[in-house]
């Protein structure tokens with residue numbers, strides 16, 4: 256039902272003024288339509304695989320001087336006939352061209368419809384289609400690198416290899432099924448188990464890579480927490496190098512969390528300034544803010560716990576209780592307002608501390624380099640490591656593992672028919688990633704995230 260053979264059109268460049276804009280038409284009628292409105296400067300017929308300069312004319316009026324690019328199917332992005340018009344980037348011209356082309360029988364494309372057609376026409380698989388969106392959205396060295404690798408098909412190749420291995424398992428089981436009447440075992444169970452383990456191991460590596468992939472794609476999140484007035488917002492602003500958050504000496508100024516990002520050495524960091532934790536507050540709004548602080552802590556990769564107090568016992572008690580609540584979280588202890596502290600702070604007995612003055616910048620660079628150092632632990636990767644960045648892939652791989660574990664558990668206890676059902680389900684989950692197994696809901700969910708024109 257998603258497969259349409261009508262002709263679609265969209266402005267492919269961002270909305271607004273620009274030096275040039277690109278309008279893209281795809282479908283059976285695209286060349287016919289352009290022939291009706293384009294007057295080439297060259298005497299030759301317009302041909303595919305050439306770029307042509309000329310006027311777009313409509314009802315005897317020249318609309319713009321443009322370049323057109325023609326791609327004949329199947330050698331095009333969508334696998335259909337495509338025309339791209341490179342026009343001047345006036346909003347008037349762009350909209351006028353769009354309406355003229357629609358008048359000639361094309362339809363305005365839906366979000367991601369060009370890429371959807373590329374997928375439906377077998378030009379790319381689903382995993383590669385998703386990578387296109389990631390490329391468009393990539394902001395950093397790493398998010399770009401993963402998106403390019405995915406577009407080049409590294410995940411798809413691995414999935415195909417794993418699927419082949421699962422099919423081998425299946426054929427062993429089905430061989431057994433064929434001869435089940437004869438009451439003897441054909442499966443070499445040890446061999447089978449070894450193969451199964453091997454596949455599970457590879458899938459688990461992929462699943463583990465998601466933590467890195469997600470952190471690098473969406474940013475490593477660093478929450479700044481602490482009691483009211485300790486200087487969280489001041490530190491937040493200092494890290495971002497501009498006055499993003501309101502600083503005041505009135506406790507409870509930051510009521511909702513504020514988030515902003517910074518790219519350091521190709522890695523994106525999302526800093527979150529939170530509402531101060533004040534357990535004694537009766538203020539409803541402040542309570543809501545504190546609730547959000549805890550939810551942010553839960554989702555963060557790193558916590559900067561800020562104090563402006565020197566009491567080691569108090570600080571360690573607070574940190575310990577937070578660590579107990581979130582055992583796996585990395586916490587940095589920050590002692591702020593160091594400029595006001597007259598006596599020298601000794602190091603704590605069993606925890607590293609950062610002595611800073613957020614207001615005057617003392618110790619902030621050192622803190623930043625420790626944060627970057629920490630991020631390297633998350634992001635250190637061997638060259639060519641395959642990293643998954645999509646939640647959809649992560650979930651499918653997890654489901655595939657679930658079914659393979661089920662096979663492992665029941666290997667000796669249930670009949671091969673049932674084992675074979677579970678193996679097939681695992682195989683289907685891998686197929687869902689590349690789009691070999693798909694349905695309309697999956698596709699609309701994926702392509703609705705695209706912009707119009709992609």
Ligand SMILES: Nc1nc2c(ncn2[C@@H]2O[C@H](COP(=O)(O)OP(=O)(O)O)[C@@H](O)[C@H]2O)c(=O)[nH]1
Nearest residue numbers: 484485486487488489502503504592612613614
């Ligand atoms: N002397 C000094 N004052 C600071 C420092 N950091 C923050 N402050 C002050 O402490 C007060 C509270 O700061 P703010 O960032 O709003 O604290 P928050 O409630 O934790 O976000 C403000 O008056 C800041 O100017 C610092 O390093 N030194």
Ligand SMILES: [Mg+2]
Nearest residue numbers: 487488508509
């Ligand atoms: Mg604040």
